[in-house]
Amino acid sequence: LGKTYAVANQKGGVGKTTTCINTAVCLAEAGATVLLIDLDPQCNATHGLGIHDNPPRNVYDVIAGGAPVESAIIGSQVPHLFLVPSTPDLAGAEVELPLRDNREFVVSQALQGISSDFDYLFIDCPPSLSLLTLNGLVAADKLIIPVQCEYYALEGLGQLLSTVAAIQDNFNPNLRIAGLVMTMFDARTNLSSQVVNQVRSHFPELTYKTVIPRNIRLSEAPSHGKPISRYDPTCAGSDAYFDLATEVVERE
Amino acid sequence: LGKTYAVANQKGGVGKTTTCINTAVCLAEAGATVLLIDLDPQCNATHGLGIHDNPPRNVYDVIAGGAPVESAIIGSQVPHLFLVPSTPDLAGAEVELPLRDNREFVVSQALQGISSDFDYLFIDCPPSLSLLTLNGLVAADKLIIPVQCEYYALEGLGQLLSTVAAIQDNFNPNLRIAGLVMTMFDARTNLSSQVVNQVRSHFPELTYKTVIPRNIRLSEAPSHGKPISRYDPTCAGSDAYFDLATEVVERE
């Protein structure tokens, strides 16, 4: 049975999509069969993998339209990596989902039939604790939390962890935090080290050893529609995501 | 009658809160009476102004509880600057608002009685196009859009502008885009200049001349609970927000 990882943090711009794409790609390049589900109406994970033509089916058709998820799965530029693409229409789900029965379980139910077809499923969540993100957390076995090395990102961690506890109590007792990954670490600033030290001291077991450095190549890669290992495999960003993927597998 | 500005962009981490706080503070320091409304359950604008004790009333009491907005207004460390603080409970509004009549007008109706008490009202929106942000856009006369100098932020602009057009057609015909402000510009990278050039060429009239540089002092200031003009008034970040506030007033 495939392991389902949600990548979530309500703080915006902390590296969720970048972490989701590049960790999923590293696992696929190592031979695992991986499905990436883009649960963000911004479609960043979809575009970051170079998919710009509107595929015939998308995650909104699955969530709102009841289409089987298999019908929305497409291949990607990376062998063994498949994608359920997003669409801007998904923003409509934020107002439609609250009206539905079992509104927190829609994604989890949709994925049930296919999770054994993959070794890993990765869900890229939008920057909020709304129903789309709740659906991602309810559908997941594990949660990876990117934490930007900035003050606001540190501050939001408490709110996220109490939401996770509420989800474990009410909807998904299996959900485990796989780890916290520090992102956009800038060695030139004190702030970065202060935030890393604070997170590590509060959550020594949960914080991954791998720290993702701020690296311009990581922010250039999406404009070429490529994961970092295909845009610049020798850069520090690529090395860091390879190390992170290794740690994710080790921790299982 | 006070002018109401929403600061919004569904892309996360682009500098909405930083722009909202520092522009509002500059205007207050110039003698205007300003109200900042924190419409984000993350409470970053509230904490960025150094308010960490849970005030007796907050924006959720106004939106969900029907409390008059006057009862939730508190002073700040800056003379002439007042705040309607946020609370993590506001995340509940994302699922409660869809069930209400006139769900897009809740904030606009709440602000009607007091907008003439202020010269400016600034609304800090969360990173989404959900009902909280829609409420902010419906309540506003003008919209300031921070655009991070990165590819994903550039890409999201089209989706935001078509949402704004839909809001103008259906809910708030008065809404005007005040301007696009480029943020976190890093002069050392080509990506930053490419994004600025693209935005300026597509939206020459709408893009503010002022570009906010990436400046570590801006990301340190929130951990001290201070706006940039009180944390480091001589830094490039502080100068840039002073220039931006000047341009905002000039464009009126």
Ligand SMILES: Nc1ncnc2c1ncn2[C@@H]1O[C@H](COP(=O)(O)OP(=O)(O)OP(=O)(O)O)[C@@H](O)[C@H]1O
């Ligand atoms: N380590 C890094 N170094 C430099 N830039 C990065 C790094 N990680 C991500 N970025 C860039 O920073 C921006 C934010 O990253 P990303 O979009 O992955 O965050 P997110 O949490 O998914 O954002 P959102 O909250 O909008 O979903 C993007 O432009 C991305 O290309």
Ligand SMILES: Nc1ncnc2c1ncn2[C@@H]1O[C@H](COP(=O)(O)OP(=O)(O)OP(=O)(O)O)[C@@H](O)[C@H]1O
């Ligand atoms: N010009 C800048 N230079 C350096 N850091 C900045 C700058 N502007 C903002 N920051 C920092 O970048 C992070 C993101 O900024 P901010 O929180 O203001 O964005 P936001 O759009 O409000 O995020 P969200 O989408 O989560 O609401 C914060 O840690 C902030 O301190």
Ligand SMILES: [Mg+2]
């Ligand atoms: Mg993302």
Ligand SMILES: [Mg+2]
């Ligand atoms: Mg913000």
